[in-house]
Amino acid sequence: MNKIDQATIDQLTSYVERLEKLENEKTEIASFIKDVFAEIKSNGYDTKAIKEILKLRKLEPQDRDKQEYMLDVYKKALGMAFNDGEAA
Amino acid sequence: MNKIDQATIDQLTSYVERLEKLENEKTEIASFIKDVFAEIKSNGYDTKAIKEILKLRKLEPQDRDKQEYMLDVYKKALGMAFNDGEAA
């Protein structure tokens, strides 16, 4: 019950190595992204706003609407102003 | 140089215990918050929107404006529509 045949070990090892390779690539790309943000920052831009932009561009327009719908309803329910500067 | 007197150990221990007590309380409250959100969800509300509400109520109106200003400028720069459903 403790014997594992070599073929199985090889297969598991192969999987593990494939996964490690992929994860390394992912990490590398994450590091590139970090570099770009560093460059953006060093050029005086607001990285937070850029991230916000990316997020918005990822959301399709209809999703944005859907996402904001419930929020509007709740804000209304709680008597919160929409954009006129009154915060309940 | 390796000797530490007992009084010092006692003092450190006292600090550590005070901190652990406070952190336990914090954890407990965090768990209460989780409970409330669970209840909110079980009543059919959209927890994400509620969280958004809490965030908005925390921000004073002028802060909201300031935070959104740069974003608007960038969106404008990139030709992104503000709210008309066009996503670049």
Added chain:
Amino acid sequence: MNKIDQATIDQLTSYVERLEKLENEKTEIASFIKDVFAEIKSNGYDTKAIKEILKLRKLEPQDRDKQEYMLDVYKKALGMAFNDGEAA
């Protein structure tokens, strides 16, 4: 479709207020913790080392009396160099 009955408004308001109260308590406790760390620091201890102790005690409550290592961390907390100068 934007109409919400009064009972719902009341319920949402109640949830939001409960959550805000809890979050205030959490923030208050976090501030107490900060105070304790400030006191610790003003007494000449190494804050980082104390945090290390807290982490250790959380991770392995069963071994917390294993004095050898704890002593090292205490020494670090006291700012005492020993051996290679690096605890943790």
Added chain:
Amino acid sequence: MNKIDQATIDQLTSYVERLEKLENEKTEIASFIKDVFAEIKSNGYDTKAIKEILKLRKLEPQDRDKQEYMLDVYKKALGMAFNDGEAA
């Protein structure tokens, strides 16, 4: 104060596009990883155990050939019960 010169717009656009490209690549790789795990699972292995192996190899690369423990994890990956039935 809302006017942005064309060069700035171009630069922001360039940054955003570079970032989106990189994030797409990252997402793609994440999806490959998911595929590999699906294949692993379809071959009857315990995904969770494989993740354990990856974690171990990341934490202690120097000891990764210490076969005793790795074998236990492999066995877990194979779904073999042994000893107390709990690895990790």
Added chain:
DNA sequence: CACTGGAAAATGCCGC
């Protein structure tokens, strides 16, 4: 006062 590191929060995935 910008940067780094660590804690907290949010998101997304996986298993049930």
Added chain:
DNA sequence: GCGGCATTTTCCAGTG
């Protein structure tokens, strides 16, 4: 389909 868990992202205090 939901809840729990892990990862990722965001935020903030501490540091130089």
